[in-house]
Amino acid sequence: MQKSGKSGRSMLNIPKVVVILGPNSSGKSSLGVSLAVLLGYEKTKEELNINGAEIISADSRQTYKGLDIGSGKITKKEMLGIPHHMIDVASPKKTFSVVQYQKYAKKAVNNILGLGKLPIIVGGTGFYVDSIIYDMSFPAAPPQMKFRKRLEKLNASELFEQLKRLDPERAKDIDKHNKRRLVRALEIIEYTGKPVPQISRTYEYDVLKIGIGFPKSVLKERISKRLNKRLDNGMVEEVKSLHNSGVSWKKMDDLGLEYRYVSHYLRRMISYEEMRKTLFAEIQKFAKRQMTWFKRDKEIIWINPSSIKESPTEKVFPIVKEFLS
């Protein structure tokens, strides 16, 4: 794996990008905004020779229009005038995947850089973050729905056998129980006529990664508070109106978490209390999965807001400044 770091920077003038990541309910969005605000002050701009900052959201659900409360989307007001990208760029009735995301997000990053500004990538979808900061080129094999439908009828071991025959290399490290991955691998082979290519992960930018890491018990508390608040603020209504506007129940299930369980409640499959309890538990599990992803990356600088005297912003801003200077 390639390393960005200071060595790379000293040799070439690689554009700089800051990433703010962490599990949900960790306060990424507001940290991102306040950093951008600080970077927008005239004095800072002069000092760092920068033109301010803009934000790129790396959240797979916030790309969809209408998924606001449920996805914990930042509000216009909370943006404090800082431009945000990759929010509300897709219709929830359609599938928006990492490839589209990557294309537009990279464009946005480069535009921001072109303005002499710092792109701040803020998000909890690790895969999406990676798709921007690394030079990942996904195989040009768009989803083939009929093909998938056909393969989905087979069980995992049958799919695995096929893959082993067609692409022993990919079969070596694929998860042989995961039908979704197996189907996709076979789809790539079917469409390109070639084995599944290796994806490179070299850095595209000079990246500073900041992670917000609360202790588990604190995060749990934050998740609970935030969930209740969002329920009070009309989350159920939001899901109801999404469905009324044509988002299918099936799609709600795919969207997961809030959309999945609130829709179960609306469909009278579970009670309100069951919904709340399940959601609370599922969101925590999700936070864990997010952390599992992030833990692999040893370059992330973690800060734990509950163990420091100053605010996260006060803690992080100097780190960003140093990175930029």
Place this chain on the structure above:
RNA sequence: GCACGGGUGGCAGAGUGGACAAUUGCACCAGACUGUAAAUCUGGCGGCCUAGCGCCUACGGGGGUUCGAAUCCCUCUCCGUGCA
């Protein structure tokens, strides 16, 4: 007081003489991640270790029957229900 029913691992809940350290779900722990990534998927989950298909302690307490009991019998105890 009598009569039934029941007390199983953190919880729920199977098992009713050997294949049971005990199905399953939840909770918990850990992990994967090549166009659905809030999705999808995997492993662990009584204790101990020289990690073996090894040893120990276990299915409310005690005692018994049996080669062998979570499973049968006796007794105590607790909970539920019905009758007094």
